[in-house]
Amino acid sequence: EEVALELCKRRGALIASLDETDGSGDTPMVAAGAKGDVTNLKFAQDKKGDTCLHLCVGQGHTNLARYLCEVGGKRLVMMVSRAGWSCAHSASSDGHIEALRVLCEVGGKDLLLMVNKDGWSCAYTAARNGHVETLRVLLEVGGKELLLMVSNDGFSCAHAAAFNGHVEALRVLWELGGKELLFIPAKIGGFSCVHAAAVSGQIETLRVLCEMGGKELLLRVHKDGFSCAHAAAQGGQVEALRVLIEHGGRELLMMVEMKTGASVLSRGVGHSEVCRYIAREGGADLVGIADSGGWTVLHRLLYQGDEDLACEFAGLCGKDGQGLLDAARKEVVEGTEKGTLCVFRGWPSTVRMDAGQEGGVSVSFGEGATVRSRGCCPVGSKAYYELEIVVMPACPQFGFATGKFEPFKGHTYNGVGADSVSWAVDGRRNEKWHNGRMGEYDCAWQEGDVIGLGCDLVKGRIQVSVNGDFSGPNGLVFDIDAEASGGLFAAFTGDLGQVRCNLGEAGFKHLLPSDEDGGVYVGFAELGSA
Numbered sequence: 001e002e003v004a005l006e007l008c009k010r011r012g013a014l015i016a017s018l019d020e021t022d023g024s025g026d027t028p029m030v031a032a033g034a035k036g037d038v039t040n041l042k043f044a045q046d047k048k049g050d051t052c053l054h055l056c057v058g059q060g061h062t063n064l065a066r067y068l069c070e071v072g073g074k075r076l077v078m079m080v081s082r083a084g085w086s087c088a089h090s091a092s093s094d095g096h097i098e099a100l101r102v103l104c105e106v107g108g109k110d111l112l113l114m115v116n117k118d119g120w121s122c123a124y125t126a127a128r129n130g131h132v133e134t135l136r137v138l139l140e141v142g143g144k145e146l147l148l149m150v151s152n153d154g155f156s157c158a159h160a161a162a163f164n165g166h167v168e169a170l171r172v173l174w175e176l177g178g179k180e181l182l183f184i185p186a187k188i189g190g191f192s193c194v195h196a197a198a199v200s201g202q203i204e205t206l207r208v209l210c211e212m213g214g215k216e217l218l219l220r221v222h223k224d225g226f227s228c229a230h231a232a233a234q235g236g237q238v239e240a241l242r243v244l245i246e247h248g249g250r251e252l253l254m255m256v257e258m259k260t261g262a263s264v265l266s267r268g269v270g271h272s273e274v275c276r277y278i279a280r281e282g283g284a285d286l287v288g289i290a291d292s293g294g295w296t297v298l299h300r301l302l303y304q305g306d307e308d309l310a311c312e313f314a315g316l317c318g319k320d321g322q323g324l325l326d327a328a329r330k331e332v333v334e335g336t337e338k339g340t341l342c343v344f345r346g347w348p349s350t351v352r353m354d355a356g357q358e359g360g361v362s363v364s365f366g367e368g369a370t371v372r373s374r375g376c377c378p379v380g381s382k383a384y385y386e387l388e389i390v391v392m393p394a395c396p397q398f399g400f401a402t403g404k405f406e407p408f409k410g411h412t413y414n415g416v417g418a419d420s421v422s423w424a425v426d427g428r429r430n431e432k433w434h435n436g437r438m439g440e441y442d443c444a445w446q447e448g449d450v451i452g453l454g455c456d457l458v459k460g461r462i463q464v465s466v467n468g469d470f471s472g473p474n475g476l477v478f479d480i481d482a483e484a485s486g487g488l489f490a491a492f493t494g495d496l497g498q499v500r501c502n503l504g505e506a507g508f509k510h511l512l513p514s515d516e517d518g519g520v521y522v523g524f525a526e527l528g529s530a
Contacts, residue, residue, distance in 0.1 A: 049081035084116035095131035119152035130166030154187030233268035293349025359506020375527030393497025399424030415493025468510030
């Protein structure tokens with residue numbers, strides 16, 4: 001952008017920003033194009049950071065792309081958007097092969113190895129959208145090295161093709177990248193491409209993967225023992241389970257997660273058809289498997305209120321069934337609260353809460369879950385709490401929720417910030433959350449960090465600190481409507497990690513947000529429930 005603005009300045013066009021418009025409402029890129037001003041046009045970028053070459057190859061205009069490459073050279077070809085999207089990404093994403101060949105003539109392998117901010121290569125985008133011939137062109141120039149590249153989360157081209165059901169793209173990847181491409185595990189969770197196809201219910205894709213990778217691929221598990229059968233059960237994909245058992249055998253159904261102890265049957269709770277199929281194939285042995293918190297499938301069904309299915313499965317256990325059912329009822333009734341905190345979304349048995357040695361509560365997540373405070377900060381008040389990261393959760397979303405934040409009994413991907421009544425920051429994936437992913441949070445948390453979270457319902461602000469530092473990108477992270485909120489609860493989501501939560505039961509480790517405008521921040525432990 002600086003280069004483009006300098007070029008404009010030298011030609012007498014004083015432009016403060018490439019986003020500003022002239023009297024006709026045109027941006028500099030549009031105005032330069034209308035005047036035939038190639039010198040300024042070729043390096044100009046729009047609001048997303050796309051150059052005219054991005055737009056050109058994205059629409060498959062090969063001849064125009066060739067002309068722009070001639071006048072702009074490699075410098076233009078190598079320019080990226082604000083999201084790190086190269087011209088090769090634009091051409092590959094939409095399968096414009098001839099435009100891609102033109103780009104490769106100028107940018108070569110260096111261009112194809114560029115990745116966007118999510119770590120996606122142009123080969124990843126081609127596989128994700130099922131562009132088979134595009135993948136062949138990319139291999140010609142980028143080689144096998146390009147096909148083996150993975151995203152920031154460790155997802156490969158094979159993951160992208162499998163999740164979206166692009167069978168022919170998978171065949172090409174197998175042909176060009178070999179068996180090792182199918183066995184690449186994702187960084188978060190260690191998911192294989194079979195997990196990706198299973199959870200999304202891509203039946204034909206699963207059959208092809210079974211043929212290419214064999215039983216060895218099917219038995220590959222997440223580092224904590226989460227198998228492709230667990231993934232299919234959790235996703236409610238009964239046909240995917242049938243294919244997996246057909247090729248992998250009954251032993252797939254009997255696999256148990258190492259960290260949580262959850263069975264495939266327990267993962268299927270919430271999907272009656274899936275549960276009945278698994279129970280029919282696996283029998284009474286599956287019904288009696290307890291997770292790390294002592295809950296069997298009977299506990300989970302009763303917790304969700306499915307009394308009929310719980311009784312049906314207890315019946316599979318013969319004379320022991322009634323005793324198992326009665327014990328499960330008693331243990332579920334004991335509740336989910338631990339002092340000032342409660343499990344608000346997820347399975348209570350997979351969240352361990354213990355009194356911390358230094359005060360507060362140690363919270364260990366087995367599966368994804370959301371924990372919420374019992375105390376609520378009312379409108380007109382200010383409250384604060386701290387979360388110390390002991391073991392980094394896979395998907396940490398730390399923040400606040402209103403009283404309209406609904407509980408969920410069972411597995412859900414919707415944590416704090418996934419809706420319009422909660423707000424969160426995530427220092428692992430570097431994102432703000434409100435009504436879904438909201439934008440970048442340019443802060444990288446580490447194990448041992450203490451995350452301070454304050455809500456000011458006088459001025460309508462949410463503030464965040466890391467180890468007591470409120471400077472950017474922390475400090476004020478959200479402006480909210482205090483009156484409309486009706487009050488806020490401390491709330492945080494995690495998966496496979498551990499934090500130490502201090503709502504004020506013990507002294508805070510760091511300074512609270514400044515109170516220059518009056519009012520005092522208090523710990524949530526001092527507040528009553530709404």
